[in-house]
Amino acid sequence: MDDPQDFPAEAIQTAIQRLKRADMSGLETLVECYQAKAVRIAFLITQDEPAAEDVVQDTFIRITQRIRYFDDTRPFEPYLMHSVVNAALNTARQANKSGPLTDDPSEVEAILSRAASPEAQVEAGQLTQEVLAALSKLSPRQRAVIVQRYYLEMSEKEMADALQSAPGTVKWLLNAARTRLRDLLRSERSAK
Secondary structure, X not given: OOOHHHOOHHHHHHHHHHHHOOOOHHHHHHHHHHHHHHHHHHHHHHOOHHHHHHXXXXXXXXXXXXXXXXXXXXXXXXXXXXXXXXXXXXXXXXXXXXOOOOOOHHHHHHHHHHHOXXXXXXXXXXXXXXXXXXXXXXXXXXXXXXXXXXHOOOOHHXXXXXXXXXXXXXXXXXXXXXXXXXXXXXXXXXXX
């Protein structure tokens, strides 16, 4: 099971309660439920698989250390994904990652097969590679808003809250990221 929808809400709540009692089996459940999605999200922002895995591991460690402050009445997944996006954004900024993904196409294909949504997997192939290559050319902050909007399906208000930015700033950033992505895809297609 690596789709959070496969886990009943009660199982997640029980895992959080166990973790709050220092029972690490709670963490195991949360990792099993959310790790794959969290790594996909972190990778899309960092463009570096080992860095994405480190981001997610560090995020789970921080959450474990601060779980007593987590409000049980709120859903866990948005809290986790918000933490992953912020950590990935910080990692990408530190690494100043805006270059190509990798020189090994088979590595990209392997990562892509794990990172793509079911709809994208159906259309995989060349289009998915073009989108990933174009996404890698965006700034880390632009990648973050694209990931939040289209992979995490966050509203602009949720994005503004998560990024601690004004809604107008988020709209501008999202529009700029979409425009840049569209231009990159068009130039890629016209070059062929």
